[in-house]
Amino acid sequence: MVLTGAHYIYILFMLAILIIMIMKKDVIVPCILGIFCLGLFYTQSIPQATNAVFNALIVSLNELAPVILIISVMVALSKALEDNNAINYMIKPFSKIIKTPTTAFFVVGIVMFLLSWFFWPTPAVALVGAIFLPVAMEVGLPAIGVAMALNLFGHGLALSTDFVIQGAPAITGGAAGIEAAQVISEGMPLFWVMGIVTIAAAFYYLRRDLKKGMFKEELKQVEHVEIKSFNKKAKIATLLVLIGFALDIAAMYALNLKGGDATALLGGTALLLIVIINAMNHKKDCLDSVCKNVIDGFVFGIKIFGAIIPIAAFFYMGEVAPITSVLGEVLPAGSQGLLSDMGIALSQAVPLNKLAVASIQTVVGAITGLDGSGFSGISLVGSLASVFGTAVNASVGALCALGQIAGIWVGGGCLVPWGLISAAAICGVSPVDLAKRNFKPIMIGFVVTTIVAVFII
Template sequence: MTGAHYIYILFIIVILITMIMKKDTVVPCVLGVFCLGLFYTNNIAGSLGAVFNSFIVSLGELGPVILIISIMVALSKALETNHAINYMIKPFSRFIKNPTTAFFVIGIAMMLLSWFFWPTPAVALVGAIFLPVAMRAGLPAIGVAMALNLFGHGLALSTDFVIQGAPAITAGAAGIEVFDVISQGMPLYWIMAVVTISVAFWGLRKDLKKGMFREELQDVEHEEIKEFNKNAKIATFLVLIGFILDIVAMSVFDLKGGDASALLGGTAVFLIIIINLMNHKKKCFDVTCENIIEGFVFGIKIFAAIIPIAAFFYMGEVAPITSVLGEVLPANSQGLLSDIGVALSNTIPLNRFAVCSIQTVVGAITGLDGSGFSGISLVGSLANVFGTAIDGSVGALCALGQIAGIWTGGGCLVPWGLISAAAICGVSPIELAKRNFKPIIIGFVVTTIAAMFII
């Protein structure tokens, strides 16, 4: 542990206190990067440059998400012209009758798609289709974002049963088979999911009964269009066929993550052009440009405050801090966040209670960078050490650390990790993170206690 590690810990505490006080965290994040720069460069000019360069790194990391969200919003603007959006979602109204059915239908659809294609491309598809009909059924935009987030970036990504990227990383680091992580951790996956989602929905229902979202819902629930022109029907057909073909291509060519998002985004761009050509003929060029501008204005508005926040936490990883400040980390360092997790694990005596608690805490700490995946190799390694030391289940310990890392950083707890769901629903990432905080912490506590008996 060096001075940089203690600076990083100090600013993590300051940021958490700032969030508890319900204040924006941009300023402490900027100051954190500046102080790290000052520690390593010993000059103010280099530290100021580090702040700007950390923003560039953050923008590079978040850029693909900003692009896909902006393009999907631009597509929705094109579809609004002749009410094609309304026509598109009409069939779903027969299944979604109230906030409860809306929340769980959206969640299950998101979970299934995320298992096969990962959450980032899935959230754009599911969010764009279900948001209007869910709000008309009485589920506010924040509720839609929670369903997308908890079922997709939480349940589906932390289990990753189909693609098996997450369990492959933890299993590889622990020296066991992927099947062992999935099978031994199965009770923990579902305990976390059921507890967290139940608590989150219960809290949302309480606020709905209090009428907290009445004004927001009144703005959308009375509009009903009974007749649609030919262009609306053709546009809906084109979007449906386009995205179905995308899903087939993702499966056939094994596209996931960024590649899947790229395919989805490219398809959306061409759909915008074709739909505007049908609707506006000679004005197609101008209207398409307007749609793209509207989409990017929306995307930048949502992400502007997230970029400097994420910049600080990206500095906890090896590649970003090296990109900003050069080769400043010791040769044996795994990054500031991972080093802090290892140091924590070495300060506490080992027993079932301590081991499970450490796995959850270390997993959550390494998830603070917003990726969810950068630290799960560390918890896999720790699971091997801890499981051997106490003669416990290495697979279950892997799953526990995996759950903590991904539910924290994969897109449910830290605001810079859940921006895709927040953006597609037009809600604040900070507000969504606050909504998720209590349910996820309760889920962590219950799952960790369960793990003490399971391992």
């Protein structure tokens, strides 16, 4: 495989993006310039290269639109449920089984994990943290322990797996040219190994410090809390949500709905629930309240993905269909896309092995998470998964999952201090202290998960 100038332009900007991420700077500018330079190389025209930048954003937006929509809709539903404390009511039964620091840690974590699958961690963390923090501290779990549970189960395990909304695997898989379902199925062992190992290590170190009396003074100041009662509307809203999503899950299995079809079912159900719950809560003001919830949801979605669209646009240009859509039939005969061509050339020139590939994928994924987003770099690891999978004849889906795990566990809100402010703030602890607590368990998780990856890719 002979590489052209376009391949070297693509490689150059990929390296530049990595370096800028290491410097903890935003990478939108190099992504835009990378698209422009590719357009200029192929068209030899500044106006057409300028058009390519905008058209590439349209392609990226079209690819990401379902993900943005479902996340926005789920956040809108959470806003509707906040109006009558329905989410608080959902959590109330769990508070009855919290009797020790151990049960507090895992109950908080599991509830956060389940809600994050449906509502994403950012809106879920405030709800779960506000309800469970006083209850957990009363039974001896310090605030930093609650923050760790919120972080590791929500921003780590739930966000990196993302089995329900499928935003993360859709982006990673899209950049690699495969379906989200393939990323999930082939990466399943890695998702659970990372989660179980990291959370177990984190709890071990927390429990050790509890036994040493490190949080003794903090826990002495905790006051007894009463669990408040809830009105009938909260109970009905809770029942409707549980029935609605339970029916969706049953339908997914019965009808074998996956990917876009499963997302559409969840999104449609959520929108209908928003209307029904607001009609129950606000009656004659229902129309305005539904509009407000939907606007709040989309503001959140665009805020999260506003920076991801131009970044993903550059990495999508490495695939045949997007670059053809933007620039026309510019690829030479026999080309399988810039990324696949590079993978073939790499396999011919460099004796890579599965250990090297898995290690590089983990390191690069972790580096891409340093910007504190977790999502801005997973297009890159998806692209690299395609390259490395071709180079060593490995599972592209598993490599996507490995890079996705590294990027999101670092940047999604578990390691970089500026990415875990929400959990730290709701628990009243320092983001830096929380990051320090998470660091060693996450590093242990990365090592074990990478080793396992070598054997399954």
